[in-house]
Amino acid sequence: MNNYESDIENKMEVSWEADCKEVPKTEVEVSWKAFKKRISKRSWKRKRTLSYKVFGAAAVLAVIFTGYFFLNVYNPNIQVVNNSSLDKEITLPDGSLVLLKPNSGIHYKERFENTRGVSLTGEAFFKVVKDSMKVFKVKTATTTTTVLGTSFTVNQKRGLKDAKIALYTGKVLVSVKGRLESWAIIPGESFVYEKDKIFIEKFETDLSFETGNEFIDVNNIELEKLLDFLEDRFNCEFQKNTYTKNKRITLRVNKSDSLKQVLNILSIINNTKYEMNPKTKEVQILKK
Known part of the structure; x- marks a missing residue:
């Protein structure tokens, strides 16, 4: 082991004391330029990759912004609030009729495209135009009423979860936020959601002013x-x-x-x- 270490030391000493040939300056400059060229290529590749990533992100943002701009500028939301003491009559884009009750509000798209739907706060009577290709949905804070074509009232009590859907003609399907079940009701039935309980009530369809009758x-x-x-x-x-x-x-x-x-x-x-x-x-x- 000691002989091996001594041999290494002797060889290092000989190399250290040996004469070194001087490298020509032209050869040094050529080597240095080649090294700089390799470094610049790698740097350019990294910049190009970064540029592609930045460009791709910008393109995605542009698409999102364009879609948002199109949906909200060319098909904006319409909001109607009834602060009067009388029913307010509204004709929706598909021709459906809404009688918005006092102290109630509704909003919907200016044009119905793939779906038909409104959001309601308060109470309203709906007479929905039938369209077998597009269901019609009325959403409140707690319920969603789905129909094809029918007449019904939806009453979402302000500030409460309680809601009531009364059906006059046709058939509707009612779902409650946070629950998997859905309930189908027929004319003369009311779906009542009160204090987290659900039950069905009967009523006379001819005895109602909610439909706009005087x-x-x-x-x-x-x-x-x-x-x-x-x-x-x-x-x-x-x-x-x-x-x-x-x-x-x-x-x-x-x-x-x-x-x-x-x-x-x-x-x-x-x-x-x-x-x-x-x-x-x-x-x-x-x-x-």
């Missing part, structure tokens, strides 16, 4: 069904009795009628007397 002609309808309608409309409660059971009635109810006016008409037609407690809003039905 009056309702009630023809030979059960009196108790009319009283149910009046309870919802005027936030009162009728004390039904044996007199109201199986009783039928025919009359016209105007949209502008007050509860007192309707009760006066009923008292004349049925020879009855109606007394309402102003505190509890309970209405008693008495025979004259």
Whole structure:
């Protein structure tokens, strides 16, 4: 081992003390230029690769910006808010009719292209033009109502999750945000989402001002069904009795009628007397 190390040291010493031939300056310059050329080529390749990446990113941004510009400038959102005390009539791009209720808002695209849809806050009645190729969707904060062509109301209570969808004609499919199930309802049914619970209610499709009617002609309808309608409309409660059971009635109810006016008409037609407690809003039905 020691002999091997000594041999290495001797060879290094000889090399160190040996004479070195001087390299011509021209050869040094040629070698230096060749080295610089190799370095510059590698640098240019790196710059070119970087340029391609920058150009590609710029192209992607340009496409995104162009698409966004086209969608929002050439097909902008339309927003309508009804701050009046009356229904506001709106005709959508496909010809569908919306009656926007007071203190409600809606927004939609200026043109319906691949899909038809609106976003709603508050309440509105929809009469949707049928299109078998394009479904129509009404979205609220908690529900999505999907239809092809039908008439219905959607009521999303402001500031709450609670919602109600009432169907007059056709068929709709209702889904709730955060739930996998969907519910299909038929005319005369209301989908009710209240306090995180879901249930279906029945109602008379002819007894409604939500569709834009100024009056309702009630023809030979059960009196108790009319009283149910009046309870919802005027936030009162009728004390039904044996007199109201199986009783039928025919009359016209105007949209502008007050509860007192309707009760006066009923008292004349049925020879009855109606007394309402102003505190509890309970209405008693008495025979004259």
